[in-house]
Amino acid sequence: GAVVSQHPSRVICKSGTSVKIECRSLDFQATTMFWYRQFPKQSLMLMATSNEGSKATYEQGVEKDKFLINHASLTLSTLTVTSAHPEDSSFYICSATPISRRVAGDPQYFGPGTRLLVL
Amino acid sequence: DAKTTQPPSMDCAEGRAANLPCNHSTISGNEYVYWYRQIHSQGPQYIIHGLKNNETNEMASLIITEDRKSSTLILPHATLRDTAVYYCIVRVDNAGNMLTFGGGTRLMVKP
Numbered sequence: 001g002a003v004v005s006q007h008p009s010r011v012i013c014k015s016g017t018s019v020k021i022e023c024r025s026l027d028f029q030a031t032t033m034f035w036y037r038q039f040p041k042q043s044l045m046l047m048a049t050s051n052e053g054s055k056a057t058y059e060q061g062v063e064k065d066k067f068l069i070n071h072a073s074l075t076l077s078t079l080t081v082t083s084a085h086p087e088d089s090s091f092y093i094c095s096a097t098p099i100s101r102r103v104a105g106d107p108q109y110f111g112p113g114t115r116l117l118v119l
Numbered sequence: 120d121a122k123t124t125q126p127p128s129m130d131c132a133e134g135r136a137a138n139l140p141c142n143h144s145t146i147s148g149n150e151y152v153y154w155y156r157q158i159h160s161q162g163p164q165y166i167i168h169g170l171k172n173n174e175t176n177e178m179a180s181l182i183i184t185e186d187r188k189s190s191t192l193i194l195p196h197a198t199l200r201d202t203a204v205y206y207c208i209v210r211v212d213n214a215g216n217m218l219t220f221g222g223g224t225r226l227m228v229k230p
Contacts, residue, residue: 002165004162006162034217034218036220043206043220043221043222043223044157044163044220045220046217046218046219049217091160093162093163095162095163095218104170104212105151105153105168105169105170105212106212107153107165107168108165108217108218109165110155110162110163110164110165111162112161112162113160113161113162115160
């Protein structure tokens with residue numbers, strides 16, 4: 001249980017185009033999902049918190065108009081990288097915690113990640 | 120959330136126990152200790168978590184000191200597939216709270 005999927009797993013796009021990444025919780029519901037970014041040889045950095053039915057909250061330095069987040073249901077959050085540039089090339093990872101707490105301190109579960117390469 | 124300190128790297132022989140330490144001396148009473156690992160080019164994988172009691176599951180054991188200022192993750196019989204970066208994170212139990220990742224420990228299991 002507690003499986004999070006991401007699609008696509010890998011995407012290559014041209015500079016200036018937009019790319020949408022989906023994050024789904026397959027066997028649980030989540031009111032909050034998180035989006036992280038990871039550059040080579042670095043740790044995960046939180047980009048934004050996605051809240052179902054309301055606006056996402058972004059970390060300092062993350063442009064909300066460039067990284068559009070939609071959390072339309074309790075099982076799906078999407079991240080759209082608009083007008084992508086080569087510096088946006090990175091590994092994007094989402095995570096979520098089940099609404100229905102099964103154990104105390106129920107952990108976050110992570111998706112497998114999406115590797116974006118902007119040419 | 121409390122900050123954690125981990126050694127940047129460790130080696131372990133295949134088949135032996137891997138003991139990964141974590142210091143969290145500023146942990147609060149309501150903060151849990153979580154362990155994740157990240158194998159190259161994959162998303163982090165949840166391993167185990169605990170509040171103050173030692174915990175064991177099919178993957179690992181978590182030993183938390185009585186004062187809760189440090190913990191140790193134990194992989195009882197390390198395999199080559201356990202080579203990964205291991206992250207120790209402390210966080211209040213709240214689904215709305217994000218995880219803050221530090222540098223982690225790069226565990227290399229050697230044959």
